[in-house]
Amino acid sequence: MRLNELSDNPGATKNRLRVGRGVGSGKGKTAGRGVKGQKSRSGVTINGFEGGQMPIYMRLPKRGFNKPNRKRWAELSIANVNRAIEAGKLDAKTNYDADALVEAGVIRRAKDGVRLIGSGKLSKAVNLTVSGATPGAIKAVEAAKGSVNVAPDVMTRRDKGVKADKSGKVSKADKKTAAPKPKPAPKAKAEPKEKPAAKAPAKKAAAKKDDAAVSEYLEITQKYDADADNAIVTKIEKYLGASLKNKDAKYVSCSDETELETIVKGFMKKKMGIDDKEAAMEKVKAVCTTMKPTRMKNRVTFYYLLAKNEGKLGEF
Numbered sequence: 434m435r436l437n438e439l440s441d442n443p444g445a446t447k448n449r450l451r452v453g454r455g456v457g458s459g460k461g462k463t464a465g466r467g468v469k470g471q472k473s474r475s476g477v478t479i480n481g482f483e484g485g486q487m488p489i490y491m492r493l494p495k496r497g498f499n500k501p502n503r504k505r506w507a508e509l510s511i512a513n514v515n516r517a518i519e520a521g522k523l524d525a526k527t528n529y530d531a532d533a534l535v536e537a538g539v540i541r542r543a544k545d546g547v548r549l550i551g552s553g554k555l556s557k558a559v560n561l562t563v564s565g566a567t568p569g570a571i572k573a574v575e576a577a578k579g580s581v582n583v584a585p586d587v588m589t590r591r592d593k594g595v596k597a598d599k600s601g602k603v604s605k606a607d608k609k610t611a612a613p614k615p616k617p618a619p620k621a622k623a624e625p626k627e628k629p630a631a632k633a634p635a636k637k638a639a640a641k642k643d644d645a646a647v648s649e650y651l652e653i654t655q656k657y658d659a660d661a662d663n664a665i666v667t668k669i670e671k672y673l674g675a676s677l678k679n680k681d682a683k684y685v686s687c688s689d690e691t692e693l694e695t696i697v698k699g700f701m702k703k704k705m706g707i708d709d710k711e712a713a714m715e716k717v718k719a720v721c722t723t724m725k726p727t728r729m730k731n732r733v734t735f736y737y738l739l740a741k742n743e744g745k746l747g748e749f
Contacts, residue, residue, distance in 0.1 A: 510549075529559070531546060538729055548567075552573050684731055698710075
């Protein structure tokens with residue numbers, strides 16, 4: 434036998450089927466696909482197509498697994514904390530909570546709380562008060578001789594099997610199944626009480642409380658003036674009034690020329706008595722330079738430094 438005489442057994446091989454070669458081939462016209470157009474082409478899948486009517490996956494309501502009152506956390510990594518320490522935004526003397534971290538420019542907004550995450554090393558110690566922290570993050574802060582205070586969430590406790598609404602009150606349907614309250618013991622006859630002393634007027638008491646209260650802006654202002662008086666800071670806070678409740682008006686943007694012109698026309702002219710716009714603008718920009726390390730410059734401290742530079746803190 435020679436090589437040119439070798440061959441497969443009869444029926445072992447077949448010729449490739451050639452489609453679209455006329456009606457007589459058995460696979461002509463549609464080439465075995467049965468239809469024309471889109472479905473006759475390769476790479477096309479029309480899963481869920483219902484002939485043009487609204488598909489069932491679009492007709493059904495989208496509910497479930499989306500908690501309407503879920504909390505959104507601002508995540509703060511150990512790497513970002515270390516960058517803030519090296520940039521001089523954080524120090525070991527202050528205990529930083531969510532608002533203080535926003536004020537220092539470490540995070541943009543606090544949302545529903547701050548979660549400390551990640552691991553690594555810190556160059557200096559830092560004290561943080563956060564809503565949550567991972568074990569690796571706590572270990573990294575404590576290794577640098579710092580501290581992490583995790584503030585626990587407030588939970589409304591109730592008996593097992595008794596439903597409660599959002600306010601934490603037991604619903605009327607479950608009051609029957611809830612454990613009955615014990616009856617109070619009979620009260621003994623009370624002895625005649627002496628007449629209480631006359632109370633001081635409410636306005637005077639409220640005024641004393643306001644004087645004794647420490648302004649939330651005092652600590653920030655003392656970073657620039659260690660001798661800052663709480664009474665003056667509080668008066669500036671009252672002078673600004675409702676504008677501090679607006680997030681945009683609460684801070685001063687030194688990069689916005691329009692806002693700086695508003696300070697010149699308003700505070701510098703009306704309160705400080707400076708009519709020269711150019712001189713007033715230079716003094717405003719000088720305070721911007723002083724507060725340059727602080728990314729979020731609060732308006733109370735900004736106005737305090739303007740008044741201090743003019744020697745007119747006594748007007749508040």
